[in-house]
Amino acid sequence: MERKLQQLFFALSLLALVLILVAEWQASTPSWKPYQRKFLQLEAQEEPNAVSKAAVLATPLAINQVVLPGLQRVDRCTTCHLGVEDPTMKNAPGPFHYHAGLGPHVPSKFGCTICHGGQGLATDMKDAHGNVAFWQTPLLPADYVRASCGRCHKEGDVPGVPELTEGRHLFETEGCHGCHKLNGVGGSIGPDLTEEGANHRSPEWLERHFLAPNAVSPGSAMPNFHFTREQARALTYYMLSLTSGDMGSYYSSERLIPSPEYGRQLFVEKDCIVCHAIGGVGAKVGPDLLGVTKRHSDEWLDEQLVNPELVYPGSSMPKYDLESNARKALVAFLASATPKDAQDILASKGHALTPEDAAIEAGKQDFARFGCAGCHGTELQGGVANPNAQGEQVPSLLHVSDDYTKEEVIGIIRDGRVSPMDNPKGSAPPLYMPSWKNVLSNEDINHIADFLWSKQQKKESW
Ligand code: HEC
Ligand code: HEC
Ligand code: HEC
Ligand code: HEC
Ligand code: HEC
Ligand code: HEC
Incomplete structure (x- = not known):
């Protein structure tokens, strides 16, 4: 036992030594310096005479960094991206050009990673852009950078980013809550999405998954919603913006436009x-x-x-x-x-609602908000595949009054139900009716039953 510990201690010391040496080596061969020299040359070109040119070229090289209070972030991107705040650098090449359109999100206060991702502390391009195995949030591809706006602007519309509004709307109306928790609300058949944007999922993965969940996660219980490309893009934006939230008082004080x-x-x-x-x-x-x-x-x-x-x-x-x-x-x-x-x-x-209409309307909203629609369909039509459940599908709710009294339906919603299996030797059906008693109040459940009853269709009589 003691020997094992000694060996472990030795191995760890060796590892620490290697790490220190690597860090030393990196610091002594800084890959950022050539960029700063090139930038100084660009600036020197603009100078009128040899003396001022020489003065510019003699500027000492240094790492630039922005410390983001309260966010545990230090961004050194401007060590290479040197012209971001200088409008005369509009046509400059490579990493030196001016960053138009930042508005109040000034680099000296916001840094860069907050919108772009990447590894703020790094001063080597590959590391900084996060294209390294251990870094979970590499630079977002240009098409998806605007998704980050939603990390701070959480409510209302973000000007110029209609995708976020559309994505949030789809999330609320397509029943995603039925299987996914978001900030504590929702079911648990799929993963909690509260931190989805801080996760390792790439935008491409998310978008492909929305277009065909099963093609990306074989055997997934998530239904194919037959989203258009635009809708999948909008949902992807919304997912990328979900980072559970606290951007620090410094940023959140004004986070809503x-x-x-x-x-x-x-x-x-x-x-x-x-x-x-x-x-x-x-x-x-x-x-x-x-x-x-x-x-x-x-x-x-x-x-x-x-x-x-x-x-x-x-x-x-x-x-x-x-x-x-x-x-x-x-x-x-x-x-x-x-x-x-x-x-x-x-x-x-419209006209004032009667109490009955008000209850039905409340039930309709709960049905959407708590994601019943995700399994039973936005039109209550059912039809979501549920292999090895009797009927192989989540049932339609358009005819429940044929089979049950309102009290019985209230009981099913309250206590939940597992579908009987077609083949008792097969694996359990992936979808079941969750119990809602710890999520919905009795009043909510009654409203939902009122809503269901308002939608019942008569069976064809023949
Ligand atoms: C060591 C220098 C260096 C550092 C540090 C650096 N970059 Fe870059 N960056 C570059 C260069 C060089 C390019 C231009 C690449 C090209 O044009 O092919 C670039 C390009 C980019 C682009 C354009 C898209 C792309 O992938 O080509 C973005 C966005 C970007 N950097 C963001 C960042 C962010 C955010 C950080 C800080 C986390 C950062 N960079 C840190 C050198 C750097
Ligand atoms: C408020 C969010 C925000 C901040 C902060 C921000 N950017 Fe950007 N950046 C954007 C957006 C949005 C675009 C445009 C992406 C697009 O649609 O092409 C962009 C574009 C760029 C591009 C050109 C991308 C390309 O592929 O050509 C570079 C390079 C870049 N940013 C670097 C930086 C650097 C370096 C910083 C930090 C000094 C920074 N950005 C800070 C939002 C931001
Ligand atoms: C890190 C948090 C954060 C991110 C990310 C962010 N913003 Fe902001 N935004 C703010 C804050 C804070 C303000 C208020 C600034 C102020 O008044 O000093 C603001 C202000 C604004 C305003 C109002 C501008 C004005 O002149 O009043 C607009 C528009 C805006 N942001 C759009 C965007 C867009 C578009 C993006 C994505 C490219 C984005 N924001 C990303 C925090 C953020
Ligand atoms: C019938 C249940 C169900 C519904 C409804 C549903 N999902 Fe899923 N979802 C799942 C399951 C199960 C998984 C895990 C398997 C997989 O990756 O597909 C999943 C995975 C995901 C993932 C990937 C999470 C990760 O990082 O692994 C995202 C994002 C997602 N769902 C978003 C949504 C959105 C947005 C909606 C609404 C349009 C939705 N889901 C509706 C069941 C569901
Ligand atoms: C129950 C009735 C009631 C509702 C609901 C109500 N208000 Fe008022 N509001 C009043 C009364 C009465 C006054 C006059 C001063 C007073 O007694 O406070 C007033 C005064 C105001 C004033 C000052 C007007 C002036 O010229 O002095 C504003 C602004 C205002 N309300 C905005 C709102 C907004 C915005 C909402 C919705 C978020 C709202 N009110 C909802 C009753 C109401
Ligand atoms: C994760 C998927 C899922 C979600 C979310 C879900 N259900 Fe169900 N529900 C089912 C399945 C599967 C059945 C069938 C159970 C069985 O076969 O007995 C079912 C059965 C029912 C039934 C009985 C229908 C019948 O004909 O037997 C009612 C009523 C019902 N659900 C209402 C709701 C309501 C209201 C909500 C939202 C609060 C909801 N469900 C959310 C999957 C779901």
Whole structure:
């Protein structure tokens, strides 16, 4: 035993020594220096006379680095990518050219890996670009870089990246939650996707998998949704953006762009229109909001949305507990809102819902949100393959009222059910009906049953 330990200790010491030597060797043959010399030559060309040329060429070479507070990241990419912040380097070659379109994401604050991936600390090109066996996040191919925007801009639309909105929408409506957990919500037949974007899956893998899960993961229980290429691309963007989240207060404080579109969405969600009109269209419980941003400063409005009571003691306006960006988005919407907006919002609300309709609507939303659609189909049509289950498919839910009472269906949803096997000697069917009792409240389950009942089709009678 003791001998084994000694041998182990010796082996480890040897390993440490080798590692130190390798690091020393790398530092003494820095592959970044030639790039800096070339860059200085480029800069020197622009100088008017020999003296200033010589001065530029004499600039000492040095590693440039950006430390990203709170993110445990140090990016040295600008050691070679030297012209990113210099617009005169627009037409410069190779790694020296100017980076257009960065806007507020300045390299000195954001670095590069946050959007591109790669290995920030490395100063050798191959290592830095992450094309080495041990590095899990190599540079994203150019086509997918914009997926990273969603790592910080998690809500609302990201300007110029419609793929993220589309991907999120598909995720919510196609029933992915039925088999996958995302931030704690969803089933567990497939892997948890909360960290999918920090994972080792390459964009190409993800996209191929969405087009045909079985071709990539043979025998996968994930159905083929027959997505188009654009849809597969959109979902891939969304997956790449999922990195569980905390980008550090430094970045997350403003992580949401307070766009008027997002503000409009909030205005609809929070039903502000039940008390307010815009240019005479809407209700009159509170003041008309047309031009309200001209009557009050942004700070005043922000304060008012945080706590209406403080601004107007005894106010009947509810406190909404909106985060700072949501309040900014609402104010941005109010700055441009017109009576036409109010008309559209009222029209899309339609007539007031009866309690029965409201329960069915709630059930419909739960059905989508908790991913029942992923196995039973968005139209409840069933048909997802389930080898060796009786019928070989997940059943349609369009006829459950023929076979069960509502109480029985509520029981199935609550407790779940394993399909009987066609061939008892074969392997268990990959899909089963999960138990939802720890996920959904009784009220949610009742609403879903109401929704199912509203969809029941009569059997053909002959
Ligand atoms: C040792 C120098 C060096 C370092 C360090 C370096 N790069 Fe590069 N990079 C280059 C060169 C050279 C090219 C140009 C390659 C070409 O044009 O063929 C390049 C090209 C790129 C490209 C264009 C796409 C591509 O693959 O050709 C991106 C994106 C990029 N680098 C990002 C980064 C990021 C992010 C980092 C930091 C993690 C980084 N680079 C660190 C030298 C470097
Ligand atoms: C806010 C996100 C963001 C940050 C931060 C960022 N980039 Fe980019 N970068 C992009 C996007 C988006 C593109 C365009 C990709 C495309 O669609 O072709 C791009 C393009 C590039 C290209 C050209 C790619 C090619 O294939 O020709 C290089 C090189 C590059 N970036 C290097 C860097 C370096 C070096 C840094 C750090 C100083 C950096 N980027 C920081 C988002 C970013
Ligand atoms: C690391 C987090 C992070 C990433 C990644 C990121 N952003 Fe941002 N973005 C921010 C922050 C923080 C702000 C607010 C900057 C400020 O106001 O100082 C911002 C602001 C913006 C704005 C508002 C610009 C303005 O002038 O007000 C737009 C548009 C935007 N980002 C788009 C993008 C796009 C497109 C991408 C991907 C190419 C992206 N962002 C990637 C954090 C991020
Ligand atoms: C009927 C259950 C089911 C549904 C519905 C489903 N998946 Fe899957 N998914 C799986 C299973 C099982 C796997 C693991 C086997 C595989 O790789 O295909 C998987 C794998 C994945 C993976 C790869 C994870 C990894 O890194 O290994 C992603 C990404 C994914 N699913 C996304 C989705 C999205 C997005 C949707 C909705 C459009 C969806 N899934 C719907 C069952 C499902
Ligand atoms: C239950 C009714 C009610 C709802 C719902 C409501 N408000 Fe109000 N709001 C009021 C009343 C009443 C006032 C007038 C001042 C007071 O008593 O607080 C007011 C005042 C305001 C003001 C200040 C207007 C001014 O000219 O002084 C703004 C801005 C505002 N509300 C925005 C909103 C937004 C945005 C929403 C939705 C997120 C909303 N309100 C939802 C009742 C409501
Ligand atoms: C992972 C796939 C999967 C998910 C997600 C799923 N189910 Fe099922 N469900 C099944 C399978 C498989 C059966 C068939 C079980 C059997 O053969 O007894 C089934 C059966 C049912 C039945 C009985 C149908 C019948 O004719 O026997 C109902 C009702 C039902 N599911 C409702 C739901 C609801 C509501 C949800 C969402 C809260 C949901 N299911 C989510 C796979 C799933």
